[in-house]
Amino acid sequence: MEEQQLVARVRAGDARAERALYDEHVDRVYRLAYRMAGDDDLAREFAQETFIRVFDRIGQFRGEAALGTWIRSIATSVVLNGLRKVKRFRQREVGLEIARSAGGGQRQAEPDLKEKLGRAIDALPNKYRMVFVMHDVEGYTHQEISQQLGMQLGTSKAQLSRARARLRESLAEFAGEWAS
Amino acid sequence: MTEERFQEFLRAEARDYNEPPATPTDEMWRGIEAERAAREGRRWPQRWHHRAVRSPWVRWSVGIAAALVVGIGIGRFSGQGMPSGTQMAADSAEQAAESAPSPYRWVAAEHLGQVEIFLTGFQVDARAGIPLQSTTAPAQQLLSTTRLLLDSPASEDVQMRALLEDVELVLAQIAQLEGDEGEGEEEELDLIDDNIDQRSVLLRLQTAMTAEAGVAGGQGAL
Numbered sequence: 461m462e463e464q465q466l467v468a469r470v471r472a473g474d475a476r477a478e479r480a481l482y483d484e485h486v487d488r489v490y491r492l493a494y495r496m497a498g499d500d501d502l503a504r505e506f507a508q509e510t511f512i513r514v515f516d517r518i519g520q521f522r523g524e525a526a527l528g529t530w531i532r533s534i535a536t537s538v539v540l541n542g543l544r545k546v547k548r549f550r551q552r553e554v555g556l557e558i559a560r561s562a563g564g565g566q567r568q569a570e571p572d573l574k575e576k577l578g579r580a581i582d583a584l585p586n587k588y589r590m591v592f593v594m595h596d597v598e599g600y601t602h603q604e605i606s607q608q609l610g611m612q613l614g615t616s617k618a619q620l621s622r623a624r625a626r627l628r629e630s631l632a633e634f635a636g637e638w639a640s
Numbered sequence: 641m642t643e644e645r646f647q648e649f650l651r652a653e654a655r656d657y658n659e660p661p662a663t664p665t666d667e668m669w670r671g672i673e674a675e676r677a678a679r680e681g682r683r684w685p686q687r688w689h690h691r692a693v694r695s696p697w698v699r700w701s702v703g704i705a706a707a708l709v710v711g712i713g714i715g716r717f718s719g720q721g722m723p724s725g726t727q728m729a730a731d732s733a734e735q736a737a738e739s740a741p742s743p744y745r746w747v748a749a750e751h752l753g754q755v756e757i758f759l760t761g762f763q764v765d766a767r768a769g770i771p772l773q774s775t776t777a778p779a780q781q782l783l784s785t786t787r788l789l790l791d792s793p794a795s796e797d798v799q800m801r802a803l804l805e806d807v808e809l810v811l812a813q814i815a816q817l818e819g820d821e822g823e824g825e826e827e828e829l830d831l832i833d834d835n836i837d838q839r840s841v842l843l844r845l846q847t848a849m850t851a852e853a854g855v856a857g858g859q860g861a862l
Contacts, residue, residue, distance in 0.1 A: 487663045494660035504664065520802055540831065541809075543704065577653050578768060587831065590813065593658075596651050602808045610838035628646060638649035 463527050470518050482511055485528055488598075489535045495593045496539050497546075498582070506542050510535040525607055533608045536590060544584050573634050580630035588623040595620050744794035748804075753787050755807055756845040758782060762814060763836055766829050779814040786811060805837040 466505045468580060469477035489510050494503035513534050521530055590609065594600040595616075600608075757860045758778055765775075786808045795801040836842060 464772045478796075482669060482672070484663065486668065488664055490663040490668070495658045498658040500661065502651075502667055503669065505661070508668050509673065511668075511672050512675055517802075519798060535664065541813075544828070544831075551739055574653065574656065577650075581654065581657055587834075592654075596647075597657055611834070620845050624650060627650060638645045 464523065467518065467521060467527060470515065478515060481527075482515075482592075485531050488513070488528070489532065490533070492535060492594065492598060493539050494634070495597055496543060496586075496590060502514075502542070502546060506539050509542070510538045513538065517564070529604065529607050530615070533610060536608050539594050540590060542588055573637065576631060576634070577627070580627050582624060584623055588626070591616055591619040592623040592627075596624075677761070683743075714737050727738075737781060747792075748789050748794040748800065751782070751789060752803070752807075752845055754809070755782055755786070756842065759842055761808065763842070764831060766833055775814055776817060779811050779817075779854075781813040783815050784807065802846055806835075806841050810835050810839070810841055 464526075466469045466477055466481055470481055486507065490503060490507045493506035493510075494500065497503045498562075499505060510531065514531050517534075521527065525533075582590065584592060590603055594605050594608075595602065602613055602616045606609075609616070613620075762775060762779075786804055789795060790801070790804050790808065795804055810832060813828070813835065817828060817832075
């Protein structure tokens with residue numbers, strides 16, 4: 461089904477069309493929500509809220525961008541705003557990670573690096589983290605990121621660059637891993 | 641060269657970061673259907689639904705306040721001639737609510753005028769790094785009125801509803817500023833500032849006012 465046709469049917473309240481739209485886009489929305497939340501319940505909550513808003517606001521979709529871009533721009537907004545509310549949850553999670561690593565036996569280079577990288581990514585400001593996750597983890601282009609986050613292309617590149625610089629600082633002790 | 645290697649290294653190592661499981665497609669769909677049905681079932685208090693922390697008495701008091709807002713609107717505008725002074729500027733924002741019943745349009749127009757003044761000041765201060773300690777109370781007041789309007793016939797107009805929803809989001813963020821830990825304050829301010837720009841909130845408020853000035857006065861006086 462053509463995108464325009466699908467949107468028209470969703471606007472008309474066609475339940476099958478709603479499900480078709482959902483099936484088409486849910487995977488990328490959930491993946492991004494999970495990458496950012498690091499928690500299944502939160503990721504589900506963010507993804508569900510995204511589609512509730514999509515169906516609620518489908519009348520406002522003017523087709524200037526692709527439907528997927530519009531949906532994911534709603535998703536990023538839901539995720540970023542949602543994460544602000546669960547800051548405490550994330551801090552608790554990081555605390556548990558630290559406790560777990562402190563209690564572990566012999567250190568192995570690989571897991572230690574992964575853990576450190578994970579914590580360094582967690583510690584990034586959410587806007588930088590979103591750009592980093594979208595680009596370096598999920599493989600979005602800067603064009604897609606800028607459209608979905610409503611920012612200039614240059615801003616997306618600058619934020620990715622700052623995110624990487626912070627990660628590089630945090631991982632300085634592992635410099636040998638990429639210098640060799 | 642080292643930078644390129646670092647980027648490659650990062651991409652390879654970060655691949656496992658919060659690796660998502662298989663998407664629970666059907667489960668989430670059932671959740672969406674249930675939630676939408678629940679929201680549809682109580683259409684009037686829909687705006688409050690996801691703010692589950694609000695207790696029933698808050699809903700009652702908000703309902704009463706809504707009645708007061710409308711009553712004030714009717715009392716203020718229905719028996720009088722042209723509004724004066726600052727009301728003139730605010731009145732022009734009513735364009736977006738053209739299809740709504742008249743008293744609600746007046747209230748919405750005045751409210752949007754106040755929001756525009758507040759957000760303009762907020763953005764200037766935030767960008768200049770001026771402390772924003774006194775912004776919470778007015779943001780909360782404006783937020784309350786915005787939510788009342790969202791549940792009134794003023795929001796039956798699609799454009800007005802979209803504008804009010806975006807205004808609500810931005811005001812809610814500002815209203816929460818002082819409650820947050822200092823560490824994230826700068827990020828919060830950036831996010832709010834971006835939201836105002838991305839959603840073109842000020843531009844849309846100003847456009848609504850300019851359009852109304854043309855309709856009301858036929859001279860584009862604003």
